[in-house]
Amino acid sequence: MLVKPEDSVKFDQYEHLRFERRGRVLTIVMNAPEAKNAVNRKMHRELSEVFNDADDDPDSDVIVLTGAGDSFSGGGDINWMKSMLDDPWEMETANTEGRRAIFTILDMQKPLIAKVRGPAIGLGASLALFCDIVFASDTAKFGDPHVKVGLVAGDGGAAIWPHLLGHQRAKEYLMTGDIVTAAEAERIGLINHCVPDAELDARVDAFADRLAGGALKAIRWTKKAINAGLKPTAHSVLELSFAYELMSGRTRDHAEAVSAFEGKRKPRFEGR
Numbered sequence: 001m002l003v004k005p006e007d008s009v010k011f012d013q014y015e016h017l018r019f020e021r022r023g024r025v026l027t028i029v030m031n032a033p034e035a036k037n038a039v040n041r042k043m044h045r046e047l048s049e050v051f052n053d054a055d056d057d058p059d060s061d062v063i064v065l066t067g068a069g070d071s072f073s074g075g076g077d078i079n080w081m082k083s084m085l086d087d088p089w090e091m092e093t094a095n096t097e098g099r100r101a102i103f104t105i106l107d108m109q110k111p112l113i114a115k116v117r118g119p120a121i122g123l124g125a126s127l128a129l130f131c132d133i134v135f136a137s138d139t140a141k142f143g144d145p146h147v148k149v150g151l152v153a154g155d156g157g158a159a160i161w162p163h164l165l166g167h168q169r170a171k172e173y174l175m176t177g178d179i180v181t182a183a184e185a186e187r188i189g190l191i192n193h194c195v196p197d198a199e200l201d202a203r204v205d206a207f208a209d210r211l212a213g214g215a216l217k218a219i220r221w222t223k224k225a226i227n228a229g230l231k232p233t234a235h236s237v238l239e240l241s242f243a244y245e246l247m248s249g250r251t252r253d254h255a256e257a258v259s260a261f262e263g264k265r266k267p268r269f270e271g272r
Helices: 041-056 078-086 089-109 125-127 157-165 167-176 182-190 197-212 216-250 252-261
Strands: 017-022 027-030 062-067 112-117 120-121 133-137 141-143 193-195
Touching: 017 041, 027 041, 027 133, 027 197, 041 062, 041 089, 041 216, 062 197, 078 252, 089 125, 089 216, 112 125, 112 197, 120 125, 125 141, 125 157, 133 182, 133 197, 141 182, 157 167, 157 216, 182 193, 182 216
Parallel strands: 027 062, 062 112, 112 133, 120 141, 133 193
Antiparallel strands: 017 027
């Protein structure tokens, strides 16, 4: 979609995302640092829309996704998860928005760089790993612990972890919910670069500027060609994994996990 300069996207309409510009680089900031940028209902809706808007933005050529403060995103907000126990349709809405967020990332023409500090967990990990390039501070950690709260890894993990790691290794992480340090994530090929925290901003700026100064059409079309192989897999896997996540959200084990989290105790799963 072509957007005239006078029709520039109104980013000031977003409440839970902040935007920064540096030349032709636009940074999207998940902005709830007091909650480790946990994704609540409203932020989730905005994440399902923002990548389309960023792609349509006439004033940028490269997009950076990051989190405010010392976290990328700690995943789903626990209060929002609790509300889904009382209203199953809320999870169905969340799944629809989740699919839209991932698919719009894959459909973006502009290069999308993840800048990760601190935890990138659950949906936070999926958002980072679906980006084109991932730079992480040595303070960062990645994980998809859906199973630890009695849920299927439905918001993208079942698609992107096997794509990056291979099925065998991905199953180990997704079936246990184990967390990976940034250094280990770089070693196994989950992310591109693990750098000292003090160097992260400069490294991302330099790489973003390199892309912004490159042959933009060639870069965008190369991205589209590469993603053409990933998109069919993502579509088929996400449709199934989101459906299973919806089902698992209605199990006793998930309700027990939420209760245990609130009570600050270890959950007692029954396999039901």
